Amino acid sequence: MKTFSRIFLVFTALVLLAHYLPSAYWMLFSGRYRAPYVAYSCVAGGFVSMRHGGESTDYRNVAGERINRDAFEQLLPFQYAGQLITDGRMPAEICGIVPDYNKISMERSFVKVEPSMLDMPTPNFRPLFEAQSGRLELEAPKDFLRLGKDLEFFVAASNSVDEAKSALFRQALEDIKFRMPAKLVAGNPDTRKAYDEGLYALDADGNLFLIMQKRGQPFVENIAASMSAEDAAQLATLNIRHIVVQEQKNRDIRALLIEADSTVWILHGAGFVLSRIELQGYDYARDELMLRGDMLNYVATVRNEDRIEVLAMDRNFEPLARYGEELMNRSKSRAGRVAAYLLPLALEFDNGKSGYLGIHID
């Protein structure tokens, strides 16, 4: 008992030192490292960048030359359309397109996926919006869908199952051969979104379905049956781990499918076209992924503490150009090199990449 107590106390003290000392060290010596903003300029046919540093911001053109803010904005006319129009600097034509602010605004899209969004203890209850309510804005439904071993609509006010509605939707899913239990369900619960895409669900066999509610009735769709045979064959081979739904005004991007090996696929267009984003170093457990779209291009940005990867694509997600940069971070700084000697072990319970606490040893 005596030996055990001593070992236990020493072990506890070491764990505490490994947890608190690095944290205190970095509170004292951590510098400020911000990743640059890298965007694809269709005007210049390459990447431009913006870096915040101290009191000033550094803007660079495609050749890496320092430019001023006005020149930077003119290289990204879709992104800064409002400013350019206000200043009277909007060109008469952008890459063969006559600019129309409403169209530019409509075609602008932004999807962001953070590691913590994908690994969060979220209860299996989702709102299934009325997609055709006839109202301009979406309204939160009175019930929540629990789709797992079974399909049930829970009415929040009474904390009970709406058996009739549950049976209606259960039957609709059975009719299109959805096999319980659902392996994965994803949707966007935001009521301020542009429209309702519905819920995407993987059934027990790994088939992907879309579940919607239109005028109180179930609208369910087997995605593979609604896409081209080639895409359906490709979809069947995917090992989907996460589905991200973030509705955009132009309704082009419908869902992001992330495989277990972090390969990212996009479902887009009315016919559920399946396109792969040709990223080289994305890891959904570690990296932040942003997808920006405008009238001509989509740009995917993968970012973590060590590096940034930017991939410019056309509207069909075909790669056009790629940019990569190793980033300066605290571990590469002088304080980081000193820390490597002084603090050989760092233990974190919350590494900011998950909604769960874990044991993260650095």
Next chain:
Amino acid sequence: MKAIFYKEWIKTRSYIALITVAHFAMALYAVLKLRYISGQYDAVSVWSAWIYKGYSFYSLYQYLPLFGGLLLGCAQFMPELRDRRLRLVLHLPIGERRAVTMHLAFGLATLLSVAFPALLLMYSAARVWFPPEFAVGMLLTLAPWILSGFGAYFFSAAVLLEGRWTRRILLVLVAAGVLRLFFQELSIGSYERVLAYFILWTAAAFCLPIMSSERFRKGC
């Protein structure tokens, strides 16, 4: 065993009553708050606050087990140190280690007993307004807080039984560092993956007061 439990009961019953009332009162207040929130906002908003923002009506209860464990540890072992009366306990025919274990078992049983009615009240209330998943998430969230009470109890006993001030200070520092880790709440159920480690650590902390009592007996 009965005699030790009776002795401990007589010694600590007023503190146990205080801790029990505090637990139950805080749980009752949390339930009343939930009832008020459910009356002021529509059910969909309250459910959405739970699902997307991690609303937990029981967060008021967070530090109560910790303070309860600390108070019970002090109530049990401070009187024993007065005039070094603990020496009498350690020389009981049942043996020193067994005697201290009995004292700690009494403390553990007490902490469980005082928390149980409060947990039952909050669980029952949660089931009135929310589905079973909410109640499960609640228990997962409450688990590290309850464990912190046991941890605080073991450390307070170990510190009080420790003879040397340098060791006492070391134990207080370790206790402060460890017990803070029981309150790193990110969202409901965020301890799920590490809860087993925290349970193991708390169970192992049982040895600390026994180690201190052995040194107390030897007078070092």
